Amino acid sequence: MRLRVTYHLACSSRLAADKARDIAFEQTVELPEGAVPPDVAARVAGRVESVESLGRGRSRAVISFDPAVVCGDLPQLLNLLFGNISFKPGILIADLEWPDELLAALRGPRLGITGLRELTGVRGRALLCTALKPLGLSAAGLAERAYGFARAGIDIIKDDHSLSDQAAAPFRERVERCCEAVARANGETGGNARYFPNVTSSPPEMLERAGLARRAGCGGVVVNALPAGLGAVGAVAATGLAVMSHPALAGAFFQRDHGIAPPVLLGDLFRVAGSDAVIYPNVGGRFTFSDATCAAINARLRGPLGTVSPSFPVPAGGIDAGRVPYWIERYGADTIFLIGGSLYAQPELTRAAERLVAAVRRHFHG
């Protein structure tokens, strides 16, 4: 089977077939058809499977590619899908159909929903996550907050995705202090909260930070998938750590007629890259996703996908703590709710977290 990519083309339907053929060659052999030996073109160039008008100056083209061109390599996958044609106007990747061979090569999440439930000991309910912030606080200050969140029963306490190795809270000190704080809280409550530090950096530094997090017993980490490169997600996943991917920069791809549709990028691509959980901006928050987009991302992360394990959706970006029961009704138990700002807006952070935890447990256990 071939990798089938559905492109939406913003052009007159008269030109759509030519545009599709141009994409098929540009993204593979990077030569016009006449300059490619026919046997090479037959094996390697994309194949235009169908072109149909969607009306109003838009067409849908399905182009299939030999999955062997990807080499099981995530940067090359991104390049094949959208590398050079990112410079051409009016091209949107609307859908992907994956051959099993490629899915097997890319692997996807190592823990997935099941493994992340084992890591956190949470069964039968949605998970709660919050972020340590703000940037600029000391490692001791962040650890104190981590302790309070763990005491309150938050399942995953993650670094804000801008926490790197700043002098106020250097990576190593932050990981040591926050792990200790969360372990101490767990010892007192009998709970199983986890601290996920942000390990995003350049290679090879990033894998060193992941190693440090693993040895400190974190169990999982945050990766800014696009700034780091999707391949970095896979490299961290291969260490056995759970990966929660953050969507920083992804918005550049979400133009109406150009880019990669959110369910494809944050759903399919982040998942096959190895994300056990994917953060995205929930509808009604401080960003701009629609209801339908959020539902589609959830479906793409959790649905059947060859041998690839399901990933947790992590709606975020301004969810009101008081509305979490509503979102649980909407999104179901296989969701991690990331509540940050709405807790920090309340006068007592730990008390706010306790109320949130109580509301969720009440929802699931009556």
Added chain:
Amino acid sequence: MRLRVTYHLACSSRLAADKARDIAFEQTVELPEGAVPPDVAARVAGRVESVESLGRGRSRAVISFDPAVVCGDLPQLLNLLFGNISFKPGILIADLEWPDELLAALRGPRLGITGLRELTGVRGRALLCTALKPLGLSAAGLAERAYGFARAGIDIIKDDHSLSDQAAAPFRERVERCCEAVARANGETGGNARYFPNVTSSPPEMLERAGLARRAGCGGVVVNALPAGLGAVGAVAATGLAVMSHPALAGAFFQRDHGIAPPVLLGDLFRVAGSDAVIYPNVGGRFTFSDATCAAINARLRGPLGTVSPSFPVPAGGIDAGRVPYWIERYGADTIFLIGGSLYAQPELTRAAERLVAAVRRHFHG
């Protein structure tokens, strides 16, 4: 000094100041102003330096950031500039002003224009580069082309950016054969052509490929900077190899009112990341850059930038071989012209390359 970022905001001038303040907080502390301890906000949040209307529903806001927030880390730099706000509409990064401290931490190119001239032995003229293609050809077939190009006097023979580790031409075999072919041609001509393989992959595989290329004597490599992550450019540059960065995916950032302007992304950011040469789609080719954009990219790559060495602009994307003298007049000697398709469109590849080389030498030496 602080990192000063000029954002163009597509919104009514009445709202621009609020939008700028929102960016300053969103990109750092990720909390509204009221939820951040004032001393932390003063140290770490962005500072709105100025907001002015540009007319027609657009405003210009300059926001400055403490460079220490970047930690000398390229993924964190991208995240600070555009991570979360990529999800908000109508925000374009139009300009950057760099503090010396940050430039020193990021380092930039290790060879730069001077070092790449030493590596290739080319003084006093523009360089010529071509690409080995198409994907799907055997390693032996690509090496044969490399031999012909080196014999003809092309300075840099690079992998097409889609060549990864496909079975037709596996990375190791390709590097060995192409290096041998280019060395053989150099032995025959007394020339100094260089082969730059594409090492783009996931970490840690990418650094292994770079090591293999270095040991084979390549001297330089191609990196698909955004698919790999900008940090990978820096990591490869740190090995001492010359880095030619390819702009795959970059087009996603080039919307009219949203993203990062091409001279900032391909000029400043690719350069400070460590690119000794940056490929971009030249005006009049098969992509959509304007004259002014190309000139601005050239200026950003070559101009003074603290302690950061200048990089070579590499205009590409459909330059006609016959028009190279024209482009040399326009762009000057400190340019690498990447001519691919226009050579492949001619019946005899090596002869076509010879004609191109002769035209360039005639131009410079009369």
